[in-house]
Amino acid sequence: MAVAKRLTLNSITKAVRALGYKNVELARGGDYFYWTGGIANKFTEQGIYGGVTRLNQMTLKQWVEDFKERVKEVKRWR
Numbered sequence: 001m002a003v004a005k006r007l008t009l010n011s012i013t014k015a016v017r018a019l020g021y022k023n024v025e026l027a028r029g030g031d032y033f034y035w036t037g038g039i040a041n042k043f044t045e046q047g048i049y050g051g052v053t054r055l056n057q058m059t060l061k062q063w064v065e066d067f068k069e070r071v072k073e074v075k076r077w078r
Contacts, residue, residue: 007055009033012063019064021071026063035067043070 005011013025023038033048033055040046048066052058058066 007060007063009055012055012060015060015064016067019068021067024067035070039071039074040067042074044073045070 009026016024024040025037027036031053034046
């Protein structure tokens with residue numbers, strides 16, 4: 001059985017940047033995470049809440065999907 005690779009801020013940021021969002025990164029602020037830079041600065045809510053205090057509480061796919069949903073919201077309001 002394969003063991004899931006431990007997530008890091010860098011690995012999540014790299015996955016999002018691979019989508020073409022070069023200036024975006026996931027950062028930690030106190031007890032939460034937030035998207036910053038590039039299009040993320042236009043998100044109505046940059047913070048990741050809902051009890052997520054550790055990166056591994058979400059999968060890499062879930063982090064990327066969260067980002068993509070926020071991008072859709074920005075594009076919808078342009």
